Amino acid sequence: MLLIDCPHCGPRNEVEYAYGGQAHVARPEDPYALDDREWAEYLFYRDNPRGDYAERWHHTGGCRKWFNAIRDTATYEFRATYPAGSARPATGPGPTSHEGVQP
Amino acid sequence: MAELLPEHPEFLWRNPEPAAGYDVVIVGGGGHGLATAYYLASVHGITNVAILEKGWLAGGNMARNTTIIRSNYLWDESAGIYEKALKLWEGWPEELEYDFLFSQRGVMNLAHTLQDVRDSERRVYANRLNGIDSQWLSPQEAQEVCPILNVADDIRYPVLGGTYQPRAGIAKHDHVAWALARKCDEMGVDIIQNCEVTGFVKDGDRVVGVETSRGRINAGKVGLAAAGSSSLLADMAGFRLPIQSHPLQALVSELFEPVHPTVVMSNHVHVYVSQAHKGELVMGAGVDTYNGYGQRGSFHVIEEQMAAAVELFPIFARAHVLRTWGGIVDTTLDASPIISTTPIDDLFVNCGWGTGGFKATPAAGMTFAHTIATGSPHPLNEAFTLERFETGHLIDEHGAAAVAH
Numbered sequence: 001m002l003l004i005d006c007p008h009c010g011p012r013n014e015v016e017y018a019y020g021g022q023a024h025v026a027r028p029e030d031p032y033a034l035d036d037r038e039w040a041e042y043l044f045y046r047d048n049p050r051g052d053y054a055e056r057w058h059h060t061g062g063c064r065k066w067f068n069a070i071r072d073t074a075t076y077e078f079r080a081t082y083p084a085g086s087a088r089p090a091t092g093p094g095p096t097s098h099e100g101v102q103p
Numbered sequence: 104m105a106e107l108l109p110e111h112p113e114f115l116w117r118n119p120e121p122a123a124g125y126d127v128v129i130v131g132g133g134g135h136g137l138a139t140a141y142y143l144a145s146v147h148g149i150t151n152v153a154i155l156e157k158g159w160l161a162g163g164n165m166a167r168n169t170t171i172i173r174s175n176y177l178w179d180e181s182a183g184i185y186e187k188a189l190k191l192w193e194g195w196p197e198e199l200e201y202d203f204l205f206s207q208r209g210v211m212n213l214a215h216t217l218q219d220v221r222d223s224e225r226r227v228y229a230n231r232l233n234g235i236d237s238q239w240l241s242p243q244e245a246q247e248v249c250p251i252l253n254v255a256d257d258i259r260y261p262v263l264g265g266t267y268q269p270r271a272g273i274a275k276h277d278h279v280a281w282a283l284a285r286k287c288d289e290m291g292v293d294i295i296q297n298c299e300v301t302g303f304v305k306d307g308d309r310v311v312g313v314e315t316s317r318g319r320i321n322a323g324k325v326g327l328a329a330a331g332s333s334s335l336l337a338d339m340a341g342f343r344l345p346i347q348s349h350p351l352q353a354l355v356s357e358l359f360e361p362v363h364p365t366v367v368m369s370n371h372v373h374v375y376v377s378q379a380h381k382g383e384l385v386m387g388a389g390v391d392t393y394n395g396y397g398q399r400g401s402f403h404v405i406e407e408q409m410a411a412a413v414e415l416f417p418i419f420a421r422a423h424v425l426r427t428w429g430g431i432v433d434t435t436l437d438a439s440p441i442i443s444t445t446p447i448d449d450l451f452v453n454c455g456w457g458t459g460g461f462k463a464t465p466a467a468g469m470t471f472a473h474t475i476a477t478g479s480p481h482p483l484n485e486a487f488t489l490e491r492f493e494t495g496h497l498i499d500e501h502g503a504a505a506v507a508h
Contacts, residue, residue: 001402002393015403019392021347040493044345044436048334050396073348074396
């Protein structure tokens with residue numbers, strides 16, 4: 001069970017939240033300038049790292065605000081949560097890469 | 104009593120040292136990797152093949168799935184590949200000369216809302232048009248197939264009926280892997296365990312080998328069949344995949360006398376249940392919503408699936424959970440797989456099966472082997488290439504996946 005620290009409400013159980021995938025994905029400034037490949041990248045291609053990942057969460061069972069988090073996808077440890085619109089904060093050591101949890 | 108498991112043959116496979124190079128290197132020694140090597144050798148005559156597995160043979164998702172096999176998918180493209188898989192499953196025990204207890208006990212997909220009913224009936228008609236056995240069952244007919252199913256109309260989500268595919272069923276997954284490994288070995292394929300790929304050797308835009316924890320291995324062609332880790336491998340090779348990795352967990356109960364004669368799935372209340380040959384109740388539910396590589400899942404998913412299971416099968420209320428575990432699944436946006444060439448020459452990828460890779464094992468292997476051997480897709484996987492994310496010809500199978508992802 002994840003304990004997620006909403007920047008507005010404080011730590012709550014993960015069942016209060018909905019997941020929103022990768023954070024900081026900007027909508028293209030000039031959509032007409034994109035070719036099919038670039039549209040595919042914008043719509044369907046997301047990072048999928050093993051290690052630190054900047055992602056969006058929605059506090060559906062609380063303040064109903066979107067916010068961002070940095071979470072390690074191998075250990076599930078949250079390194080930071082921060083309001084939507086803020087820059088990605090610096091967090092401790094980098095991604096755990098391909099080591100770490102073994103099957 | 105429950106069924107006895109088949110005896111092992113005296114010899115299964117060698118454990119060779121990696122050679123300096125191979126015509127084809129398959130990354131991932133699970134069901135799909137083994138099936139791919141099997142068809143490369145048996146159909147295309149390519150036997151100078153290595154399967155590289157970072158852990159032990161078939162110890163990843165092949166050891167973690169709930170073994171359900173069915174082909175009741177909505178769209179023609181999916182019907183083509185999953186039904187081919189089911190037909191191959193029907194012939195595999197004889198072809199592989201190994202009994203892995205493929206049991207065609209049927210799969211029932213329950214409907215709990217009016218929309219469920221409409222979608223389910225539509226899928227039955229679509230299945231029949233594709234020559235796939237499929238029928239609509241009333242609640243009473245559903246209970247005739249599975250007598251322990253609760254069809255009372257005063258529960259939270261009453262059973263309004265269900266679709267039924269009689270040819271669907273389950274198989275003993277470990278034995279499937281061992282059957283394939285034995286045949287691959289017989290044909291000269293090297294199965295190399297404890298050999299993790301740590302990089303790709305490239306000559307311009309062409310892959311010419313892999314770096315591994317056991318040294319460099321040259322390769323004429325490389326096929327990736329490493330569900331859960333596909334995008335990590337793609338990153339290493341220098342291209343992106345439209346894949347997100349999620350934990351999917353399952354659980355089993357203690358052993359019981361046979362009580363559950365078929366497979367029952369419910370997308371709406373979200374549980375799927377069968378009874379293993381030995382007697383455990385095997386259950387699964389949806390993936391965790393967040394990305395993860397941790398091979399464990401969220402507890403509330405277990406709580407919700409157990410609540411659903413006990414409501415559908417009141418007889419389960421006294422069962423004890425014996426074991427839970429998780430696997431990591433490659434999910435795509437349209438819940439359909441990718442069997443494709445990649446932007447790197449001679450590097451091929453089979454991934455994105457989401458929660459349903461086991462059932463597809465034979466057809467995934469057959470079409471991936473064809474793609475690797477010929478450099479172009481088999482007619483059955485033409486629609487499942489990476490290009491569909493650019494052309495927009497997605498194959499949206501969320502409705503038939505029966506698992507939220």
